[in-house]
Amino acid sequence: GAVVSQHPSRVICKSGTSVKIECRSLDFQATTMFWYRQFPKQSLMLMATSNEGSKATYEQGVEKDKFLINHASLTLSTLTVTSAHPEDSSFYICSASGTGDGYTFGSGTRLTVV
Amino acid sequence: KNQVEQSPQSLIILEGKNCTLQCNYTVSPFSNLRWYKQDTGRGPVSLTIMTFSENTKSNGRYTATLDADTKQSSLHITASQLSDSASYICVVSARAGGYNKLIFGAGTRLAVHP
Numbered sequence: 111g112a113v114v115s116q117h118p119s120r121v122i123c124k125s126g127t128s129v130k131i132e133c134r135s136l137d138f139q140a141t142t143m144f145w146y147r148q149f150p151k152q153s154l155m156l157m158a159t160s161n162e163g164s165k166a167t168y169e170q171g172v173e174k175d176k177f178l179i180n181h182a183s184l185t186l187s188t189l190t191v192t193s194a195h196p197e198d199s200s201f202y203i204c205s206a207s208g209t210g211d212g213y214t215f216g217s218g219t220r221l222t223v224v
Numbered sequence: 225k226n227q228v229e230q231s232p233q234s235l236i237i238l239e240g241k242n243c244t245l246q247c248n249y250t251v252s253p254f255s256n257l258r259w260y261k262q263d264t265g266r267g268p269v270s271l272t273i274m275t276f277s278e279n280t281k282s283n284g285r286y287t288a289t290l291d292a293d294t295k296q297s298s299l300h301i302t303a304s305q306l307s308d309s310a311s312y313i314c315v316v317s318a319r320a321g322g323y324n325k326l327i328f329g330a331g332t333r334l335a336v337h338p
Contacts, residue, residue: 116267144326153313153328154268203267213258213326215267 112138114206116216123194123223131189131219133204139184140206144213145177148201160187194223226251228316228329236335241304245332247297247314255317255324259288259299262311262331271299271312304336 113136123129133143142161146154158174160166160181168174176198178190187206191198204216228249237243249257256275260268272281272288274297280289285302301308314329 114267151333153330156326201265205267207324212270212273215260215269217267218265220265 112206112208112212112214114140114204114214114216116204116219118219119217120220121222123221125195125223126193128190128192129194129221131191131202131204131221133187133189133206133216135185135206135208135214138206138208140187140208141184142207143181143187144205144207145179145187145189146203146205148203148218154203157189191221194221196223199223226316226318226325226327228314228327230312230314230329230332232332233330234333234335236337237304239304239306239336239338242300242302243304243334245299245301245312245314245334247299247329249295249297249314249316249327249329251295251316251318251327253319254292254295255319257288257290257297257317258315259286259297260313260315262313264310268313301334304334306336306338309334309336 115134117132145157148154157172158166158168160179162184166179181187199222203218205213231246258273259271262268271286274290287300290297311331311333313331316327317324
């Protein structure tokens, strides 16, 4: 089955630094990748949608200069949280979609900004 | 407005018992409905996916139903196990601009006690 690998699973960073999260589709080509944010006991909130080779489409209220998304290949998308602040602490999850109708989620990244 | 509502918000059952989770949606145009299981601190894992013409689909002890007329779905878990403790998320796909937009329910948090 389709597998999506997300790294790191946990990261702690100092306020003001940047953090990069990687999302890889291991056994299929992901034409579209999605990035979500999830607060405790809440459901996933879509942050942005990215298609390989083009700029990401951000949801309303998501700062594109703060959450940089790169989808340079059909198997890799990255989310960089720039100048992180404690309020950016959250659970970030990616999902990938290929040519079919399936969506496969990564295992998530717990970001803690101290 | 596209919405997905799940009930109950949380549920506690004893090991070995059955339970049913509900999902009501107002999504148009409807593409498909998925149930995911999300363990704490992990990404969602797909349980079932159903299109408009499918009424029921099973995956082991999980059975999902779909009534496209009333826009309701249910997830029935048979002979619950401790490992079933997780959040169960109903996700409805709406066709938009050539790709599917996922609308997430808030989830039902299930706790299975010995």
